[in-house]
Amino acid sequence: MDIPYTVEIRRDTGLTNGKIGIWLFLASEVMLFGALFASYILIRTGAPSWPHGSTILNVPLATFNTIVLIGSSVTMVMAWASLMRKDFGKFRLYMGATILLGFVFLIVKYFEYSAKFEHHLYPSTNNFLAIYFTLTGLHMLHVAGGMAVNAYFWGPGAKQWKTNPVWFTNRVEHSGLFWHFVDLVWIFLFPTLYLL
């Protein structure tokens, strides 16, 4: 039995099931990160003193990572736009660039984490580092998850372009929505943890 409304619009919602599904998922993600941001506010405002992020964390590296992630959002949306133009070659190029930029982001985070551990700064060291590692760790998991999905569409999943290009285009758009959400979360994490 075929999955219903993958390419056809539902009359009642005006959307495909995949589109409403990914937005509902993102709504749950907002609450997940929202709970952690609320925890951050609670811990920070309740602390007698709180370090400025830049005194512990590497701001230039994080700025570089912000640029990388924003860049990956552009390549992601360009990958989708390429499919809309029916240019599969360009899609492969932009999607590959998105995955590559995701890797760059994770590698930079690896160096950031390594530097902290070398200085014996762990999540258990203090509240600032506890919330820093929790928020950025969860965010990194999302980056890795998004990369896995994008890699699937770049690789084995791309054969669907030949059999059902509209469905494939919709799936890439949904994957892109998740990727942009991950970028959006970082846009708030960066100033919150590093600059304040």
Next chain:
Amino acid sequence: MSSEHAIDVDDQHAVDTHHVDIDKQVKIYITVFTALMALTLITVAISYLHLPTGAAVTVALFVALVKGSLVACYFMHLIAEKKLIYAVLAITVAFFIVLLALPVLTVSDGYWIPEEHPAATAPATGGH
């Protein structure tokens, strides 16, 4: 490709069959990307001004809000979405605000929490 399929892709994003040029959208993406880069540099530059905490938080979150709005509106196509998506997001935003308001209320010394009587916090002795 069936016409039904064509309607799906085109209707959702108002491109192609509705004669809205995808090239125009791509130009918007590039403009948004440039704006995001500039705002990122502005955010970092402002942090070096060493503003008082309240002002620093306000400015940093305002710039982040502008950046987030650009991503949501243009990259996530929220600027032209269906009503149901807006409804889902409106509910999400409402709950998100409540979630963030909880610690703020706590900070304001928990005025809505009845002050505990010292006897109530004393260890129970033999009671149920």
